[in-house]
Amino acid sequence: MKSSEELLSKIKSLIDALEELRLHIGVKDISIGSKRFNAQLVFCLANACLRNRAVLLYGGMGANKTTLVNILGGVFMNMSFDDVENLMVTGHPEQTEEKIIGFIDPRQWMQPTSSEIRVLWTPWARSRWKLINEINRFPAGKQNLFLEIIKKRKITYAGQVLEPGDTCYFATMNPEFSSTYPVDEALMDRISACIPAVQPDLLAGLNLAERTEEIRDLAEQLPKFSADEFDALPHAVEGIPLDFLTELCIVSLIRDFTLCERAPCFDKTQLSGRNPSHGLCSGCHYYNNPEVCCWQIDEGLSDRVRQDLRAFTKAVSFVCGISNGSRIEVLRAVAPYIIWHRVTPNRSMLERPPYYGAKRLEYISDLVQKSIDRTVNERGEMNMIFSRAVDGELTVERAIKELSEHDDPIARLDYIPMLERLR
Amino acid sequence: MITYRLFDLDFEGDDKQFDLYSRTGAGMMGLKDMMENAYGGRIRHRRLESGRGDGVISLEDLADRLPDHPEKREIAELVSDDVIPRLLSSRPHGKRESVILGYITSIAAERSKQPVTVHPMDFAGLELSRGTLILSSNGKSRPSHVGERMSSGIIKMCDAGDYLGQGMTGGGIVASSCGTYAFRNMSGGWGVILGDAGSFIGVNNSGGKILVKGNAGERVGWLMRSGRITVLGDVGDYAGILAKGGLIRIRGGAGENAGWRAGGVRIEIGRR
CATH class of the missing domain: 2.160.20.60 (Glutamate synthase, alpha subunit, C-terminal domain)
Known part of the structure; x- marks a missing residue:
């Protein structure tokens, strides 16, 4: 098995080759510490290093969404660009389950002996690199098919089960056009990360103008991963450690978005109908406090988000070659892309400058920074009180008294009730 | 002593501690050690600032800040003169926002020395107490509840x-x-x-x-x-x-x- 260093070196050479061959020159729109990267490329590579997670590329036409995923598919599956392109399924209202995943082999009815039903699975169904192109051009009912596939990680048809193995899922999506359909919230929650694919800037446009050969020919010049190398990538990512502060920031981030004093069990995922955008928070003392996240987001975050935050923080650290120190900066860069498509911001806040109702990702990014800053810089004392009480160094009564002086949603709605149960 | 692996870190503890952590439901081991490790002695505490954010910027924002059945006084406290023109150009969603917008037309007329002209809307001039309100005509809508519970002032309108x-x-x-x-x-x-x-x-x-x-x-x-x-x-x-x-x-x-x-x-x- 290849070592992590060798795999990382190959990924770096792939990134360089993509730029040199003018196959992907994206805006460097995320920064990790002092380094800047292109989010579209980094997340696609990170997803190629993980398994059974889905990345959605969102943007207008011609933003190199489908082509990039197909190029990377060729690289990681060791196939030609054309072969990978033939694998993908593209959304339109006439797509059927039979065209997408497979159909019953009609030849078996001609045979004299009846045996178990045979299904002819499509290349897409059998592939471990699955691209769902234009996912919002599938009508809502057909989108449910993908919900099941991503959820179960296996495909069933006519009583037969296909288990293609650990798979990399990608999807692309245009903004709302006349022939698109809304994407179901449950399917969106199963999308691990949503990345805006923006048009190349002026300099990138000039660089792309230098491309003379066809994409399929250029793609052949990229370094390819063998099956062993492809299988070794998740192990290399798994070897990236996460420090406890980053773990704490991840959990606190989830709780900051999910806790609500007025929701059942203080859990915003339990809400239906009434939510922060529809008067739930009127009169709440946290309401309109810009430092608190709870009232600024309508929905809570599921534990799936925590898993995605951990996985992508590790994977992006690996892909970007950040091997030392805390992963907080990686988390800061990654978290907005994991969260923004899963939640609805408070519309009155989103409509304010500098968001103007359109910059949803930036708005979520600001909330993420606030939460992480608060955990890193301001929650130390209350976290120590809680942990000392759990460790038995402080009496529960004393800890509750001290924590009650901290007007923080996590202290009030998580720590104190937890300690009260411990009494 | 048993060695415990939590997240990606190894910690040591005894069985008694393990029982305690299990009882918390957190299933954690060496929590204080981990917190100290995470913060590295740089523990600061700052109370959550309770200051409110900026002024009202939209009708939805105002509606969010108000109770279910707002009073004119509560709306007047939140609405500054500079935001009124923007609010008056809003399109209300539902009866509650229409009522709020109606109060705002009255507040606008009361604060202005000149007659205030607004587009035709339900509940315009709600509880008006002074000033003059003119509802322009678009030839289509016939707004209802105009001038409801008004105590003074003048309202002029078409249909x-x-x-x-x-x-x-x-x-x-x-x-x-x-x-x-x-x-x-x-x-x-x-x-x-x-x-x-x-x-x-x-x-x-x-x-x-x-x-x-x-x-x-x-x-x-x-x-x-x-x-x-x-x-x-x-x-x-x-x-x-x-x-x-x-x-x-x-x-x-x-x-x-x-x-x-x-x-x-x-x-x-x-x-x-």
């Missing part, structure tokens, strides 16, 4: 919908025409309809003056106890039904059963 000037205690309204239940429960002030009025004008009135220059529908001054209603055109059936006081003057013709079971009201019917 009004239902419930014009309902519950008003003072001030005056001039409209080209109106729908049903205009000036219901009126106890003061005046209303002039330059054209025709719908049915049930001046229902349950205990004061105020109403002039309709055109025709009016049925049951003019129903249950009226005081006040005055003048209709220069014709009226429908049951004018002044069950009325106990006041004056109803109809210069045109009246339908059937005028003054039915009425007592104390004066009803004058006849051509000028």
Whole structure:
């Protein structure tokens, strides 16, 4: 098995080759510490290093969404660009389950002996690199098919089960056009990360103008991963450690978005109908406090988000070659892309400058920074009180008294009730 | 001692600690050590600032900050003069936001020395207490509940919908025409309809003056106890039904059963 260093070196050479061959020159729109990267490329590579997670590329036409995923598919599956392109399924209202995943082999009815039903699975169904192109051009009912596939990680048809193995899922999506359909919230929650694919800037446009050969020919010049190398990538990512502060920031981030004093069990995922955008928070003392996240987001975050935050923080650290120190900066860069498509911001806040109702990702990014800053810089004392009480160094009564002086949603709605149960 | 692996870190603890952590439901081991490790002794505490954010920037924002049934006073406290023009150009979603926007039209008129012109909207001039409000005409909409519970000031408008000037205690309204239940429960002030009025004008009135220059529908001054209603055109059936006081003057013709079971009201019917 290849070592992590060798795999990382190959990924770096792939990134360089993509730029040199003018196959992907994206805006460097995320920064990790002092380094800047292109989010579209980094997340696609990170997803190629993980398994059974889905990345959605969102943007207008011609933003190199489908082509990039197909190029990377060729690289990681060791196939030609054309072969990978033939694998993908593209959304339109006439797509059927039979065209997408497979159909019953009609030849078996001609045979004299009846045996178990045979299904002819499509290349897409059998592939471990699955691209769902234009996912919002599938009508809502057909989108449910993908919900099941991503959820179960296996495909069933006519009583037969296909288990293609650990798979990399990608999807692309245009903004709302006349022939698109809304994407179901449950399917969106199963999308691990949503990345805006923006048009190349002026300099990138000039660089792309230098491309003379066809994409399929250029793609052949990229370094390819063998099956062993492809299988070794998740192990290399798994070897990236996460420090406890980053773990704490991840959990606190989830709780900051999910806790609500007025929701059942203080859990915003339990809400239906009434939510922060529809008067739930009127009169709440946290309401309109810009430092608190709870009232600024309508929905809570599921534990799936925590898993995605951990996985992508590790994977992006690996892909970007950040091997030392805390992963907080990686988390800061990654978290907005994991969260923004899963939640609805408070519309009155989103409509304010500098968001103007359109910059949803930036708005979520600001909330993420606030939460992480608060955990890193301001929650130390209350976290120590809680942990000392759990460790038995402080009496529960004393800890509750001290924590009650901290007007923080996590202290009030998580720590104190937890300690009260411990009494 | 047992070694415990949590997240990606190894920690050591004894069985007793393990039981304690299990009881917390967190399943954690060496939590204090991990916190110390995470913060590295750099523990600072700052209380959550309770200061509110910026001023109101949109109607939705204002609606979010208000209770379910807001009062005019609560809205006036939140709305500054500079944000009023932006709020008045908003499109309300649902009755609650319409009511809030109606209060804002009144607040705008009260704060302005000049007449304030707004586009036609339901609940405009709600609880107006001074100033002049003009509703421009778009030739389509007939806003309802205009001038409801107003106590002073003037409202001018083209065609009004239902419930014009309902519950008003003072001030005056001039409209080209109106729908049903205009000036219901009126106890003061005046209303002039330059054209025709719908049915049930001046229902349950205990004061105020109403002039309709055109025709009016049925049951003019129903249950009226005081006040005055003048209709220069014709009226429908049951004018002044069950009325106990006041004056109803109809210069045109009246339908059937005028003054039915009425007592104390004066009803004058006849051509000028």
